[in-house]
Every structure is written in structure tokens, then in C-alpha cells.
Amino acid sequence: MAVIYTSGQGDARTVSTDEPRLATSTLDRITPGVPVGTRPPDATVGIVHLGIGAFHRAHQAVFTEEAMAAEGVGHWGICGVTQRSRGVVDQLIPQDGLYGVLERSDRGVSIRVVGSVLEVVSATEQPELVRSRIADPAVGVVTLTVTEKGYRRDPAGSLDLRDPAVQADLADAPAPVTAIGRLVRGLAHRRVENGAPLTVVSCDNLVANGAVVRALVADFCAALPGAEGEPLWDWVRSSVSFPSSMVDRIVPATTDDDREQARRLLGVRDHGLVVAEPFRQWVIENDFAAPVPAWHRVGATLTADVAPYEAVKLRLLNATHSLLAYTGALAGYATIAEAVRDETLAGAAASLMAEDALPTLRCPDDLDLHDYQRSVLERFANPALRHRTTQVAMDGSMKLPVRLLGTVRDRLRAGAEPRWAALAVAAWMVYVAQERDAAGHPLPVDDPLADRLRLAAAGPDGGLVERMLDVEEVFDPELRDSTVFRALLTDGVEELLVTR
């Protein structure tokens, strides 16, 4: 039988196979010994997740499955909502929501089947179902992984009211297209239907992600006609909590080779497979409007203050990831593991953490920041993961301000020269300007601001830094006007630019 797999990166290939496909009816065909998550017959939906991509399936869905098992309950099943494409619907519906997580480390590979996703809904095709799920009193939690760009913020961090998609959602389009639009329309329905309290947990790499979502919901309500917006926001303020959370697990895009290996390990085909490293971490602010799954019993940390954990993760791990992605891609390395094996790049990564980021951090009680820095480089060096530099390089205009520019700002204010953080930003500028590596191979600029960035990058090499610093969506006036930062960027760009 011939099956077309469409990979997350958009390439389609024909894979010939005879095995049946993973589903509840084929569980008895799975290779004995493969762990299969328990799904009680009376399992029901208690969580709505907006943005059911690979990261959610490898992270929160796994924590949730284990939390249900630890408590012996089945009422925290997940309704996963796809944001744009119906790819995940096609992957998971024929599989009754079941999928494998293929864990890769230098010690080998293992697979498990996760059963916590009970329902997958396309937000564009079934907007009413999304709305009624968010309103369902049996649902106590809405989680989100919609990526940095999915929040649609303006340069000041507020809801971007000039964005046509935001405008359409405010005008009460029957099918909202933004994550915040979908959330608010669901909340409005919930207020009217039952008013049951709800916890909304952002799981994206943003500073203070809970406060961000809350503020965006407030902005959305404020932009609605008064008769609609005011009572809604009054209710949200009293009945909905928005804890911040820090999430961590490296989840590269799944490839056809991964699916082929999973097929051999599982004995059945899995179109919904995700790949991950063994490590996973979740730190959640202890601010719940209603009961939540027992995530704390299966490794999640509940704390009154997520901020120091979040800063550690964004400024050490994600910042270094971006440095390696841009410098590595420019040097011709396809994966993060290859980039970090280059001594010069590994040295730059270590210096970015130790010299630039570390002095800006407050250490959480239960973390040793020296071990943490070492473990970041070890995790990046995992040769089995094949995390592509171009995947991490995506959406730089959205990621840089969150993971690098806070460090730059703090160090400049302290009178220091954040050389390595500036090198990462310079590498991004060169990546955007050249769109090819040192050997001339093309590099994709995949970014919501791609056109704007290309326009800024065009022109004589000598003015590249100036022109890029003028992109106000990325650089605020303080950074744009800093002579120290400008000089560091100019040095970095000169070092990296291949003369055109």
C-alpha cells in the first residue's frame, strides 16, 4: 500500500508500507513492551489547548497524561485546536488522538504512545465547537502554544489594533482567526452560559506570558463596543486567572526518517509522531482559578514567582540557541548539534551565557546556574536530535527581543559591553541580509516581518547595522541610539559578512 506522508516542513514523499495505522482499534498490534498511555473508558475533555503543534504534544500533553494516571482520573482529556492548517486534524483524528513521542538521546531511542488528546478541532472549520468547548463548565483549563507571533502584539507590547486579523476578530467575524480572538469569544460565551471560573496558561517563550495574555484579553475587551466589552472584562477579572509558565523541551520538526523509525519500533504507522529530547521542565505560577491536573505530582514545579526561571531559560537557553542557529547556519551547519561541535561557536555560546546573561539573572532557589549552563550545551550537542539551525532561525524578529535584547539592555545600563549577545543579533542581521551561507547555499528567511526586514537589509553593507536598527518592531529607541551597541553590532557584522 502506498501512503503519502506530508512532513511538517511541507515536503511530501511516498512511503510504502503494509502496517496498520495507530488507533484504539490497533493497540493490540503495537510491539509488546511499548508504553501506551492509559485512557479510561469514561475519559472526558477538561482542557482546551489552542495551537496543537508538536511542542504541545511532546510537553503539556505528556505531563497531563501522567498527571491523570497519578491521580487515577480521566477528566483532564485534551481538546486540541489547530490554529490554521488542518494538518494535525488529518494526523490525529484517524488515530483517535493517539500518537507516539520518539525520545532521542546519545544513549539511544525510545517510544511511547500518548493518549491524553481526546479531540482535535480545526478552528477555521469548526469555530462554534471551539467556542462551546471553551465555555464548557467541565473544562477548567485553556492552555496555549501559538508561538511568539501568534499573540499579535504591537512594538509596545499591546494588542496590535492595526492588524487586519485582529480588526476582523473585533468586528465579530463568525470564525475568529487570531488566538486571542478565539479565546475571548469563548470566554464571552462562558460568561453567559455558566460563568464557571477558568485558568488560562500560556506555554510560549515570552517574558511574563501569563500577564501578557491577560493584558491582550483586556485590550481586546476594551476594543469591543462598551456594552459588550466592559461586563466581559469585569467577569474575566474576577473569574479567570492567567498564571505565567516556563516550558522547556527541545522538539525538532518530525521527518520522514523519524516516522519510518517509529514504524519499526511501534509495529504500526503513526502520522502524528513527534520527536523530543529526554529532558522536560514545566514551572507554573501557582495561581489557579479552579482545580487543575496534578501536574506537580509528575515533575512540574508550582511556584509563586516564575520570573527568575523564565529569565534563566530565555536568556541562557533560548538566547544561546539563536546564537548557534544564526552563526551555525551561516557557517554551513545544518543542525544545532553540528554547530555546537565547532569550538569557536561553542566558545561564543559559553561566553554569551557566562559573561553577558549570567550577571543579569536572579537564581531560583532550586537551580545551580553553573550546572544549568553546562546542561544547555550538553542538550544542544545531542547528536540524535537533528534540530535544524534554520528551524531555530525562524521568526527572529519576534524571538530576539524576548531572548537577547533584555540582556543587551541590562548590560548596557550596567555600563558593560554585551559582546556575545550583540554577536547573536549581528548574525541575525547578516542571515537576513545574505539569505545564504558562507558557501553560497540559500538560507530561508521565515519571519512574519520578512518583507520589511529584506527592505531594511537591502543597500550597501556599510549601512546594514544602521538600517536594521531602524526596524522599530525589533529595536526600541534606547537600543537604537546606543553607540556601544551599534559598535558591537558593526564588529560582529564585519566578522560574519561574506563580501557580496
Ligand code: CS2
Ligand atoms: C528554540 C526553542 O526554536 C527555537 O527558537 O529556541 O523552540 C527551544 O527549542 C525550546 O524553547 C526549548 O524548550
